Amino acid sequence: MLPGHLPGTPSKREFLGFLAFADRVRGSARDAVSRLADAGVHIVMITGDHPGTAESMARELGVLDGRRVVTGAELDDLDDRALDELLPEVGVVARGTPVHKVRVVQAFQRLGRTVAMTGDGANDAPAIRLADLGIAFGTRATPAARAAADLVVTDDRLETVLAALVEGRAMWASVRQALAILVGGNLGEIAFTLLGAAATGTSP
Known part of the structure; x- marks a missing residue:
């Protein structure tokens, strides 16, 4: 008998199947994104997800609108001037880190844009603090994100930001x-x- 093995149980590991998780897009989010875009807001989604996953989510939300998907590694290869030239064409930054979020906020500010940054994690806090308007989604926001924010959205709805x-x-x-x-x-x-x-x- 193998160490730790109970009598009457299989001695080999058996494959039973796959378990998949899906983080679905809220039904009303796409309409809110569309209305924000119609109001002249340039939306950039910054995520730590794989580029393929990020692009799929962005297309479902309608964020891309002909703009590009770039990775944090690509941003690392750019100086500030090159980043400023690239950002107007960007809709998604995948594999992004807190440093990339800060660089994106600073770049848009150099371009003369008024920048709002939304988030709920501690890794979002530096960019939320730096933005012209920092927004934390309240019910799931970390204390760091709340403290850094100018505005806390208590119902976690993008539609509230639009309103x-x-x-x-x-x-x-x-x-x-x-x-x-x-x-x-x-x-x-x-x-x-x-x-x-x-x-x-x-x-x-």
């Missing part, structure tokens, strides 16, 4: 309109005061 973007743009449009009215009215008053003072020779 925040739409509401933020609407608020900014309202602020700009109000400022235009106020400044326009005040300029008239200032001009009237200055012209009146010049005409009378007195100090305004």
Whole structure:
């Protein structure tokens, strides 16, 4: 009898089959990605997955839209200038590390883009902190990601990010309109005061 072997049990290992796991894309995520793209948002998916897996997921989400899939190793071969030239054509970075995420954020900022970074892991925290807007998905976010984020999404839905973007743009449009009215009215008053003072020779 083999050491540790119980009487009456097979002495050889037997192949029983494969066990597969699938991390399915949420049904509403593709529509949210499409609406973000329609709003002018350039989405780049950065993942540690194999390039084939990353590309399949990106196509299902509609992220690629004719853009390229690159790997972290390819980014390592590029200096900052070459990376800046490449990124507008990139939709997915596969086999990405925290360093690659930081480089992508910095590159888009050099290009004059306003960058939002989403994530939930400790490895996302440096890029979340560096981005113009860091977003953590709350229910599964690590303390590091939460602490680094400017915004914590408590329902973990990409649609909430889209709603925040739409509401933020609407608020900014309202602020700009109000400022235009106020400044326009005040300029008239200032001009009237200055012209009146010049005409009378007195100090305004």
